[in-house]
Amino acid sequence: MISPRDIPECFEGIIPAMMTTCSLEGEPNITEISQVHLVDDTHVALSHQFFNKTQRNVRENPHASVLLFSPRTYEQYRLQLRFDHPESEGPLFDEMAARLQVIASHTGMVGVFKLRCADVYEVLSAEHVEGSLLPADPRVPRQERTEGRLEAMARELRGLQAISCRVNRAGCLEVLLESVLQALEEELGFRHAMVLLPDERGRLVTTASHGYGSGGVGAEVPMGEGLIGTVAARRRPMRVAGVGAELRYWRTIRAELRQAGNAPSAPEIPLPGLPDAQAQLALPLLVGDRLVGVLALESREPMAFDAWTETFLNILANQIALGIDRAASADDEGEQLPAAVAGEGTAAIAVPRTRVFQLFRNDDCIFVDSEYLIRNIPAKILWKLLRAHSESGRTEFSNRELRLDESLGLPEVRDNLESRLILLRKRLEEKCPEVQIRPVRRGRFELQIRCGVQLRESDSA
């Protein structure tokens, strides 16, 4: 006998399980199920989007049996179950429904159908199916594998400590975000990560990213949409393992609906970040109950993020959240910034090229040479700077004067000015490197222009 807790990887939904029930007339029934949810030491739950034979059977004969497969070892495990009760509300139901909708959103199936109920089963016994596989390579003793895991945990703990120190040392928001993402790769091997911060429109804006090349910053996710939006809305971490398998499962349902003449009209939406991600983890960055951002990680390894990863990264997420909050509220002028942020030089060397900035007033949106640059408050800030430079030749500005300028529409409290300036700076680096914003001291920055600038305004495109 084992405990379901001993085999957490079997409940990640990477390899489908087989569920067997029996009708009161004695007719066995077997079907594949995409995921068994581990509720606690003695209970599991199954989600039902359609009323089916499994549900009918266990309501007249509560006995059930499920075969699970370990995605690490491919060993089989058998749980003998007894149907306990259905749930159509409450934390377990909400958790399973949210997970369902996250995957559904990637296949254009949000709202097509919802979780009908979560059936909770008591686990009567759990056992390893002995003899399903021929013996493993005897050259790798079990003892060594166990020690390997302990070593990995020690390495993860050291990594956590190192990242925690970087968070603590970061003098400003930009250094904080960039050093954390860098350290996630260096210390823990997570190569693809991003931090998204909420804006005044209820959207999450990618403010720092690592492992996605030069693009990515500025990408937006609506609150409540997809994994990141759902994590932000629910303020709870979520992870999806075996994304490829999940997408295949949902694409099949979509094809079946199409076959039945009920094709969902929404197109399939690509995953954020990596197009071929196999695992995703998103953690809310919370100060109390207040959302200050989302940390999102992706991997091409289906099992890159397990329950352990989620737990220890949540500790880190709490520290990052406090760091973001601290950086947002620290705005004293005069303190010297780290050299990496302050920039190398200030001389504006004019070159013949002229860049045309076009403001569309109705959309608060700026294009540079007909290519989209930035919108909303960061766009208003940029326009203010460019106009001041054009009219008086000014190059140095302060955060305080931006805060006092009501035309920018910054909220009176928690205005996230730092994160907006980071976003603006990174978008300029990507789309118009001849125009730069460089912090010079805490709370002050310089506009550096190395080209001719032409400003145009119109109401709309």
Place this chain on the structure above:
Amino acid sequence: MASIDPALVEFLSSGVVLGCASRDARLVPRSVWAVGARVEPGGEEVTVFLPVATAGEVVANLRDTRRIALVATAPEDHRSIQLKGQVLEVRPATDDERSLTDRYRASLGRTLEPLGVPRFFVLRIQHWPAHAVRFRLEDLFVQTPGPAAGQPFQGPFRPPEPAEPVRR
């Protein structure tokens, strides 16, 4: 009495995942991974192969109650069909039948490898010796996830749907 069309015969002998279900006299169900299936001439009987190493209690149930269910699922797109019937015979698989289970294992490996399951795992599946369980087919059900899951299978068995383009 149900029978099986040629497309379904081919499906069952391809690299599909096979699960065999039984129940005991107290209506407690139990299942095991099967390692091959063969549709008998005439299409009204099926023989399924169950590893001796893992199928002990399932085989005991099948001998005792005679009720059997077999699900075949294509791992690459989850197309799935369930067969139900009455067990006619349970016997040790013969040496001649070993090649069928060998072929099944190789075929399963070819299906699973592109999905990230390493070939060494498939080669470790304990598939021999095996029980051969012959049953008379009574019902066929669609088991593909979706609104039609659990409905009686009307046939013919259709090929996988072409993938819809993903907007990027």
